[in-house]
Amino acid sequence: MQITITLYVSICLTYGFISELFAKEFRSNVLHFAFGISKSHVLFNERLANVLSENGYNVHIVFAPVAPGVDLPDFRNNKNVEVIKINFTTTDIFLTLGKQWQKNIFKKDSVRNIFAVGRMFQKLLIDSCKILSKSSALKQQIETIQYDVLLTYCLDICPLAFGWKGKIPKTICISPSTVIFESVASIVGTPIRPSFIPNGGSAYSDKMTFFDRLCNSLLSFLMLMYPQLPISAHKIEENIFKTVHGNDYKSIKELNSNIAGMLINGEASLEFPRPLLPTVIYLGDLLPPKSSQLSTEWQHVVEAENAGIILFSFGSVINANFIPWEIKKELLDAFSRFPNYTIVCKLSVDESHKYHLPPNVKLFNWIPQRELLDHPKLKLFITHGGYNSLLETAKVGVPMITIPLFGDQMSNALRAERKKLSLVINKLEITSENLEKKMKILLEDKTYFDRAKQFAGFIHDKPLSNADMLIRYMDITIRRQKIIKSAVLNLNTIQEFNLDSVILATSAFLVLLSLVR
Numbered sequence: 001m002q003i004t005i006t007l008y009v010s011i012c013l014t015y016g017f018i019s020e021l022f023a024k025e026f027r028s029n030v031l032h033f034a035f036g037i038s039k040s041h042v043l044f045n046e047r048l049a050n051v052l053s054e055n056g057y058n059v060h061i062v063f064a065p066v067a068p069g070v071d072l073p074d075f076r077n078n079k080n081v082e083v084i085k086i087n088f089t090t091t092d093i094f095l096t097l098g099k100q101w102q103k104n105i106f107k108k109d110s111v112r113n114i115f116a117v118g119r120m121f122q123k124l125l126i127d128s129c130k131i132l133s134k135s136s137a138l139k140q141q142i143e144t145i146q147y148d149v150l151l152t153y154c155l156d157i158c159p160l161a162f163g164w165k166g167k168i169p170k171t172i173c174i175s176p177s178t179v180i181f182e183s184v185a186s187i188v189g190t191p192i193r194p195s196f197i198p199n200g201g202s203a204y205s206d207k208m209t210f211f212d213r214l215c216n217s218l219l220s221f222l223m224l225m226y227p228q229l230p231i232s233a234h235k236i237e238e239n240i241f242k243t244v245h246g247n248d249y250k251s252i253k254e255l256n257s258n259i260a261g262m263l264i265n266g267e268a269s270l271e272f273p274r275p276l277l278p279t280v281i282y283l284g285d286l287l288p289p290k291s292s293q294l295s296t297e298w299q300h301v302v303e304a305e306n307a308g309i310i311l312f313s314f315g316s317v318i319n320a321n322f323i324p325w326e327i328k329k330e331l332l333d334a335f336s337r338f339p340n341y342t343i344v345c346k347l348s349v350d351e352s353h354k355y356h357l358p359p360n361v362k363l364f365n366w367i368p369q370r371e372l373l374d375h376p377k378l379k380l381f382i383t384h385g386g387y388n389s390l391l392e393t394a395k396v397g398v399p400m401i402t403i404p405l406f407g408d409q410m411s412n413a414l415r416a417e418r419k420k421l422s423l424v425i426n427k428l429e430i431t432s433e434n435l436e437k438k439m440k441i442l443l444e445d446k447t448y449f450d451r452a453k454q455f456a457g458f459i460h461d462k463p464l465s466n467a468d469m470l471i472r473y474m475d476i477t478i479r480r481q482k483i484i485k486s487a488v489l490n491l492n493t494i495q496e497f498n499l500d501s502v503i504l505a506t507s508a509f510l511v512l513l514s515l516v517r
Contacts, residue, residue: 027080028478029145031168032061033152033159035128036070037121039316040388041176044265046073047286048151048174048470053080055471060084060145062138062159064128084138086131102322105405106427125233126240129158133244142166148478154184154262157234160255161241170260170477177387178266178282178415179408182224183234187256189486191275194220198272198411205414206272227252260483263470267391269458270415279484281473284459284466285391294371301362302372306342308379310335310439311372313346315386318405320348320365328355333432335361338439341379344372373398379449380442382435385409390416397456399448401438403427420451 030052034045049059057080063072064086075081132138147168152159154173163171173188179200185192194217198204202219204212227234238252261279268282294302302309312331314323328347335343336358343361350365357363369389372378373396383389385402390412393400400422402413416422423438442448464472494500 027056027058028148028474030057030059031142031147031150031163031166032059033150033162034061034063034072035124035153035156036063036065036072037124039070040386042070042072043388044176045174048263048283049075049081050078051286051467051470052474053078055467056080057474058082060141060147062086062132062162064132084135084141086128086135086138102319105318105322106324106327106430108428109406122233125156125158126236129156129233129237129240132158132162133240138162142168149260149474150258151263154187154259155181156237157252157255158237158241160252160258161237161245161250163258164250164255165245169258170483171258172260172474172477173262175262175264175266177408178264178271179411180262180264180280182220183227184262186224187259187489188262188280189277189489190262190280191488192220192224193274196272197274198414199223200408200411203410203414205418206274258483260477260480261473263473265387267394267459269455270391270394270419272415272418277484277486279477281469283470285395286466286470294368294375298368298371301342301344302375302377304342306360306377307340308342309372309375309377310338310341310343310380310382311367311369311378312343312382313367313369313389314384314403314405315389317386318384320346323347325354327430330430330432331435332356332358332361334435334439337432337436338443341443380439382439385413385416387412394419394421394452395456395459397449397453399442399452401425401435401442403430419455420448421455 032045032049034042036042045061049061053059059080060082061072061075062084065071072083072085075083142162142165145166147163147166148170150159150163150166150168150171151174152163152171153176154160154171160171173184175184177200180188180190181200182192195213196206196208197220198206198208199216199219201223202216204216208216226232229235234252261277261281264280264282266282267284271282312335314320331345332355335345339358339360341360343358344367345361345363346365346367347363348365349363355363370392373381373392378396378398380401381389381393381398382401382403383393385404386409390400390402394416400416401424402409402416402422403425404410404413405427413422413424417424423442425434425438488496
């Protein structure tokens with residue numbers, strides 16, 4: 001009997017060893033397009049690549065450093081990750097349009113400013129596509145390696161064309177923010193319902209008035225139709241590939257046919273509820289939970305005798321030098337009214353001589369945000385509402401004041417407010433009185449702190465970690481022979497919303513009504 005058990009155990013161990021050996025030998029190959037638009041976007045792509053490579057995937061990242069100062073980390077010690085960096089110079093764009101945008105960020109949003117930002121990012125996409133299409137290194141890579149799956153932002157069709165050229169059987173869209181733009185939702189097959197799904201760039205929640213629904217519907221329609229216009233990045237990039245590849249180039253619709261799903265850098269419990277396909281999943285934070293260790297310098301800051309720590313940061317995109325002096329003055333004035341708290345601010349230290357700095361306020365050019373948020377003495381975070389900041393704060397259970405500045409930040413702020421995790425301040429209403437009032441509410445009303453801790457428990461209460469869910473999703477998607485597609489992809493707008501049925505029923509009713517009369 002003992003010999004039988006020993007033999008059985010030996011067979012199991014041998015099988016496990018061989019399985020592991022084969023798993024390492026026959027890894028799936030992933031071609032991963034990452035654009036360095038911002039540090040938060042790059043951070044998401046870095047974590048994605050690390051999790052995949054640690055779980056048996058060969059990840060080849062095509063990286064275009066679109067924004068200056070934004071770069072991927074060194075993967076030299078990770079033999080399963082290879083970076084193909086595309087030489088891309090954007091200095092002129094960011095010195096002109098970028099500087100103009102930074103100066104206007106604290107002003108009232110105007111149509112002109114919105115178009116300027118859109119024009120800047122469209123130019124970046126088109127210029128990067130031109131460079132990618134001429135890259136001999138990338139061409140050689142896709143011709144010599146058979147990739148199993150393509151990971152890319154589906155807002156940009158340029159990587160999809162490379163997927164077609166490399167005969168990559170499946171594409172998975174990735175969204176570095178929680179927003180699913182209408183043009184992407186339409187190609188993935190996710191239902192678009194502007195009556196209760198707010199546009200990502202809007203200031204609406206999922207509870208809208210009639211006028212809100214009207215405006216949101218118009219905005220969603222414009223976002224959906226824009227890629228079809230000749231001036232859109234989609235059409236211009238399509239012409240670029242037609243020039244390079246001639247008549248062999250497929251249409252955008254054919255390129256989209258390989259899309260098998262979508263990965264969203266978001267936490268489902270933080271979102272406005274919406275219908276999703278089973279092939280669309282929220283990843284949440286991919287970093288495993290761990291005890292955060294602050295450096296000695298930062299330990300001296302947080303362990304000083306005080307009632308707690310308050311953290312202030314407008315993120316990595318906003319240049320602190322462009323924050324108007326009037327706003328800085330209002331912020332510092334409000335902070336001075338909380339002398340019992342140490343307030344850590346991410347503001348330019350070089351300008352500290354210009355400030356009348358309260359003794360409880362500490363300025364830093366850079367802060368270890370994640371570690372500070374995880375510190376037990378942290379009581380409040382004043383943030384711009386970027387999604388990474390929102391997610392990191394929600395995970396540790398700290399109340400927030402959100403001051404959204406641009407993009408999806410207003411939508412993020414409304415999500416946090418809806419969950420009772422945050423109070424929102426309009427960027428045009430940043431006054432010391434307004435900020436002091438909100439800070440007092442969150443610091444003195446224990447219900448906000450308790451709610452934040454309770455919500456953090458919801459986020460952590462999952463049967464699988466986010467990393468495990470990603471790997472299972474990737475394994476199943478690659479193994480599955482047939483791509484699951486929603487029938488909505490075969491319907492036009494009239495059919496999808498049953499407008500033909502409504503028109504027919506209304507006409508019939510009116511005819512019957514006229515006959516009765």
